[in-house]
Amino acid sequence: MSELAMRVANVSYRYDSRPALDHISFELARGGFFALLGPNGAGKTTLFALLTRLLHTAEGDIEVFGVPLEKSPSRALSKMGVVFQQSTLDLDLTVAQNLAYHGALQGMNARAVRERMDTELGRFDLLDRKSDKVRTLNGGHRRRVEIARALLHQPQLLLLDEPTVGLDVETRHSLKQHVRTLCEDSNIAVLWTTHLIEEVQASDQVLILHNGTTCAKGRCAELLSQYNAADLPSLFVQLTSTSL
């Protein structure tokens, strides 16, 4: 079995004549945390749509635990849990109904869904909100429900597209901590896209995306010394302004 949770090799993408991504490559180790950092419009959402097969990868290769996404979409998709930038919960249904729907889409039977639901909601301190309509939950809780839902079928890779958008600082921090703990305790690989620099730690693998191209890639601390930058924000400004 592959040692990598995800391998992206030379992926390019264009919307008609407009290029959106240019030869993007990176590798995400099992149980690792990978931050995809870039300003709005850098191409993060397009890359995310390719990784989740909402868009077809015409150029380049994407592998999930060694399984090619384009050739075996079913096997590759079953190994990943996805949290999209926009909320994908049904507001008029309860938390449990939303999770049950997702479980069914993953081919899980009702009993397995019930058991897993309790484990995941318990992990996110949401067990008592199970029968509440999503509409009654605040933004932070909705995000947690989405992450719990993404983990329902026990994937070993979790993809999150700007999961902290629209949340206050405190909720952002606790959500980030939740996911990092998850990563360490359950050996789940996490790909986290963000435009918020403070969400990246020195030990994280990071790829800085700007105008669809890779500005820098590697362990955050190593990049800082390589570019002689004091901290990530200044490195980010240095890289994204020079390539403008």
Add this chain to the structure above:
Amino acid sequence: MSSAAYFYCFMGILRRELNRFVQQRGRFFSSLVRPLLWLAVFAAGFRAALGIAIIPPYETYITYEVYIVPGLVGIILLFNGMQSSLSMVYDREMGSMRVLLTSPLPRAYLLVCKLLSGAIVSLFQVYAFLLVARLFEVQPPLSGYIAVLPAVVLAALMLGALGLLLSSLISQLENFAGVMNFVVFPMFFLSSALYPLWKMRESSELLYYICAYNPFTHAVELIRFALYAKLNIEALAVTAIVTAVVMMAAIVGYDPKRGLLKRKLGG
């Protein structure tokens, strides 16, 4: 994926449609009010103006109410098909369509499950309408109520698939509302739902041919015959073929390789 996984998936999609249906009771009643208004008001006004000759499947002179009930069942299905696609467009904007599309099960299967679930939800509305229609002396035989079930499901699939195809082609909600005006009303009025085609032929040969080629006419005729426990083979063949073709086109519309999603995501 095992065959059990396919079954659980279908049941999950169906349960979600039913949950949403229960949540939106207003939608259920408004979907009944529309055809009932046609039946109680429009038909009452028209019954004097429009004489109906004895035409199959009817074996005797019938009232106008009896004539338009299958057409009104058709309009329930047409509105539902379009409404569920409207919810697809809305869903996709809200993102829950993405959840459906990132399931590991084949995309074609997921879309067929979604359509079939929509058709099953429509059955509740159709049977509720048919029960109320009995008060207007529209009383088909009991066997008709059973025979009409597969006819309604097939017609609902055809119209749902049409809505799905449109939703894959249209990127904005506003445009979608526009298309409804150009799809729902022409389909309804240029069909045998409100008047028999021979009557239309007396007015205009051209309109008659348009009505005769309209797939909605065939869906309505399939339901009309089934409601009297009779089979209209031509209507069945046309409805089945159109359903298959439109469904395939809709599935192609949601294939990531075809680039229709690309337009939406890329803007």
